[in-house]
Amino acid sequence: MENKTSICIEFLLLLATIIIVFFAKWLNHSKKRRKTTKPPLPPGPTGYPIIGCLPEMTKKKPTFRWIHKLMQEMDTEIACFRLGGTHVIPVTSPELSREFLKEHDLIFASRPHCMSARLTSCNYLSTVIGPIGDQWKKMRRILSSHALSSAMHTKLHDKRDKEADHLVRYVYTQLLSPQNNNKNGLVNLRVATQHYCGNVIRKMVFGKRFFGAGMEDGGPGLEEREHVDGLFTILTYLYGFAIADYVPCLEVFDFDGYRKILGDALDNVRKYQDREITNRVEMWRKGIKKTEDDILDVFINLKDSKHNPLLSVQEIRAQITEIMLAGVDNPSNAVEWAMAEMINQPHILNRACRELDSVVGRGKMVQESDLPNLNYVRACVKESFRLHPVAPFNVPHVSTEDAVVGGYFIPRGSHVLLSRPGLGRNPRVWENPLEYKPERHMVFESAQVELVDHDLRMLSFSTGRRGCPGVTLGSTMAVMLLARLLHGFDWMAPPGVRIDLVESEGVLLLAKPLVLHATPRLEPSVLLK
Template sequence: MLGACSSMSLLLVAIAFLYLAHRLTPKRKICGGTCSSAAAPLPPGPSPWPVVGNLPEMMLHKPAYRWIHLMMKEMGTDIACFRLGGIHVIPITCLEIAREVLTRQDANFVSRPLSFASGAISYGYKDAVLLPFGDQWKKMRRVLTSEIVCPSRHKWFHDKRADEADNFARYVYALTLSSTSGANVDVRHVSRHYCGNVIRRLVFGKRYFGEPQPDGGPGQLEVEHVDATFTSLGLLFSFCVSDYLPWLLGLDLDGHEKKVKQANATMSRLHDTVIDERWRQRKGGERREELQDQDFLDVLITLNDGDGNRLLTIEEVKAVCKDITLAAVDNPSNAVEWALAEMVNNPELLNKAMEEIDRVVGRERLLQESDIPQLTYAKACIREAFRLHPVAFFNLPHVATTDTTVIGYRVPKGSHVILSRTGLGRNPTIWDEPLRFKPERHMGDDIYVTLTESKLRFISFSTGRCGCMAASLGTAMSVMLFGRLL
């Protein structure tokens, strides 16, 4: 509490100084909503302070996502504009406006913002997900779509995913036998570590960074890895003050920078040991595995350009490995945890899901990925968890690459547009009884249910040019985790 007060005091002193400088310095007139009769107004929002914008209010009313949603509710608007430092942050809670941004004007919102966390995690924007739009973005997205998340590669790694699903079942079963009276299973713990195991196996070809555990569960290094991964995800684009006022970088007024450094250092320490050794082996021609033993890291390291030279630098390889790790661990584990929590409180739904698995899979074998197309109700349960209990309150920001207009409002170039996952998923104009867990709402007349939501009624894997490229992997992990636990 004392630290927060000190940080706020420093910021208020800075505000006072900058306000005086702002008042005493001659400058052109700046308007709030419109700068001329011909210009469209900015979306509605609270009046900003000079220089710092609405940052003082944001810091006083943490968490920021709750304050933003509360302000939008008070203003009665589905699109707003909060000026944080010199950046216009534009949240959206309406389906039609979301479609305008991510479908009709997708090309105008294809970039990502610069931030302390994204720069650190991506090795200075060498990755494919967090970097701004440009030549590097095109190169790395091409690598991911053609070499990593393509259908042929997804099929190629089926056996690795199946092996981890079997290991997960054995581990959970061992936990239930750990005492004579039975044992409680921490769903969050086992779900997150299942996702961590799958990703480590696909990316690095190994379940463990350290010594294997007899029960198939995580060791200390694996716990550190998953914890650091979730910490990093929670800090990405989390309204860090220095992201909007770069001259405050290093003061760490909100403690954000220290946490990012610690989590990123843990991930890098564990990843880089494997990557550096594999890079050295490939360079020396030492590593020559059979095709079926290769992993994502092998694929990335061995890519060549048209002249036969390495396509990727080691920093780019490391950045993409982090991309894949961060992209795949949170959504499946969060959705399954919430789906089970809701269904435990409504045994009728739980029984219905279990009856479907008994009918499709039977009791003589375990659920396999080949069963997923027939598990209509199970997928509807996961979709409903995506809708009602999203893994984050906002999706990753989209940066306007040009001045544009959205439903009559001006969106200046450089604005950060964020779609509210809760605003869309719990919107009463879209959903009947939006706060009730009703898997049946996703079934309708369609025989085949998917976890993707291209209509943007809620956000699962997003859409547009910056949408998730690994929806097939996310679907497989989510349904296998959910079905095996059931």
Template sequence: MTILSFIIYTCIIALVLYVLVNLLAHNPNRLPPGPTPWPIVGNLPHLKGTIPHHTLAALATKYGPLVHLRLGFVDVVVASSPSVAAQFLKVHDSKFANRPPTAGAKHIAYNYQDMVFAPYGPQWIMFRKICNDHLFSYKALDDFRHVRQEEVAILARGLAGAGPSKVELGQPLNMCNANTLARMMLHKRVFGDESGGDDPKANELREMVSEVMFLAGHFTIGDYIPLLDWLDLQGIVKKMKKLHARFDKFLDIILDEHKVIASSGRYTDMLSTLISLKDDTSVDHQRKPSYIEIKALLLNLFIAGTDTTSNTVEWAIAELIRQPDLLKRAQEEMDSVVGQDRLVTEMDLRQLTFLQAVVKEAYRLHPSTPLSVPRMASESCEVDGYYIPRGSTLLVNIWAIGRHPGVWTDPHEFRPTRFLPGGEKPGTVVKANDFEVLPFGAGRRICAGMSLALRMVPLLIGTLVQAFDWELADGIKPNKLSMDEAFGLSVQRAEPLMVHPRPRLPPHVYKNNG
């Protein structure tokens, strides 16, 4: 049998199974509205375009804030308004605590042995507790405040020393975030020296993280039509496996170096704790992480902790460059509250009300993850008067919620004043309390690193605003700066932000910090 005839034979079997499944699983209950699915592929052809969250937002405009899609053999529901998202992530949160099977979780995230894609259960709870205890609790965050401030100061010193050279802002931002996380997890920097200069290893990490987000953002055919999974028709699985091997090698080096530190007992950092738990014979084997699980957790933290933070900061600076009056207002607030003789610190942030409004607006307009990491219904339920079948995949369109015309005035405009007293949403908090700004998701599977991001992002934006005036490279005028998005799981810029940072503080400020 030739390959072509085998593919035809497989498709015929898939068609027969599709018909049988739909006949047997015909549901008399009222499903949410959505476009009519095609045979076998369902609504996959309706996901045209290169930016899925845009396509799904357009479907919500036509069919409403709760849309049902049939992607291959999988029911998918998409929530695109705060009220519908709240029903899923608050009222029915316990029914949507698990993840659906995906190629990315299998081939990149160590076959579901990480924290993001692990089933809701003992392993996930163990990882979450370790992260909270060592990284994300109030005490841990306070203990590591000096680390964040030192790394941000190193970033500022490096940018100040760029001279006439143009800078791709995302690169030093990623290095800063990666080293901050590394010092919190491993008690050491992993890239560059304290001069803040460029590092090929940091650039490689950024490339790997960007590729993870790109590949994970695809609707992989095999996820929805399992019979075709082995064919890898899009070539995505092959790329995932190759990328996983690169990341695994990177993490092996980190683990091997840290075993020596862990055995010496010099530090009680998160990775040392994980290694000691693994080797502790008194700990129940079901509660002991394997090296694979430890690497999977590190993978999560490096990806989520570098890419999402850097992207949010990069979008915010781009928006401020496009509107010089907003940048000037933010700088005037900095000069008034902090002065020009030192860099802003985390202790200053509460007094910087306009800066906090800028941060909220960046999260609203450019959420780092525009579509929530998918969840799966463990049992059937009713949402907004519609039946949601057991096994359905849930996607929350965070990008669409942040631009919902029924919630926001001029939703596509970057306007921080909407969050100030007298604005339309002065009381909004970015912690899933009102579901109108959801950059971290909500419920049991809310982003574990939210508390860290809510300190790191304002500190980074505040430092870049206070310490520099900004010019676009290659003579581009602010009003001509492209704000197009690239395809991927995270909202990255289609074109990197190329800038000339111009120091606006006395030289000693950059030298004496960090």
């Protein structure tokens, strides 16, 4: 009996030994395999334990210039910066960008949960900022099928047309009004372009140009200036590398002040918008309003399958803020830079004006129906998008699982940032990338220049699942804005002034607002129709 027990124990020990040896070998092999087969992270600074590169991020402002400078020094088109527990992956390669947003679009279709996005979107109720999920699908469907649909774009044509006319009258008034002490015909193009965009979006959303009375010369009043300034402040600080975006537990301390700045700007924007929304909801409830005239009316009247309101008031507020943010920056920045570049290269300005005279003539103002035929003007806008983007990065894409892109390991939860200047000024892709040359986009004279580059050699409007739903509206506003300015007026630098094409240090706007001398190019009867 003892023999049998001893043999049994020895057998079990032998079996256990064999299992342990095989397990150890398997574990060792698994470790080796992981070491040899798992790709590396993209190159980047080492950083500190736990906090990564947060100290450098807080010291080397603006952060986007530090990131681009370091990538140039490392001679890489993809990098990895660990900020707290987040891997931030900036990309300047069109090939890698296509791999992220096309081949692996589903993995990188979400957005980050962070302080600046949460505050701006009322806790992720809107479309562009919202992480992937049911709320995003709902809001995306509403935007695509209703607010920014082709039918709505056509329906709101007259409102955009009125604002294009108002822009021309406003510029013309600047040349004549003695109240402005403007006898030299000087026009601040930044004011004109930004507030044209603000006026268009307000008219399409709220059915009104101004929240207040406006100015006698047609310019923005205090309310509109505060509104637009607030929008641009939000755009600067949204995904602006706040400490709390990467270490949420530090939000309460607001070490860099970003939360307060963003909160104040949101208050300045929403105090005008929310009042309009509340009043309009009440008008529909009381039966005072009965026809849908603008985007706000559409939002209020959407119903679910049980005929209940599809959108809450809070969802409407969040989505309208996002529409406002998306509408004011890209067209105004592109046109201000385009005008500055064209003043310094008169042959480009003259060619654009000749095209306008040929396509439109001098007996009427440019209409939206003319825009498809203004190929060179379109190329001027596209070249401005390429060379002078309004933001350093696109809205971050978040990886929902581990992935391998371009031979590099991209961990789950990484923030992928496509660099707008990095793509548009990539010398491997663009010949003489720092030269403003609209002709580069006119491969075939008969082909219409599209402002979107689906090959991601530049980033004007994003693509893929998270592509911009307002491409048609944004393209129309940008081309119309430049066309109306060029067609209606002759422009030149003020006497003795040189237009310096220098970026602001903190953002990508011109360092100084563009102020030009203007004279009417068309007859007053045409300009003031």
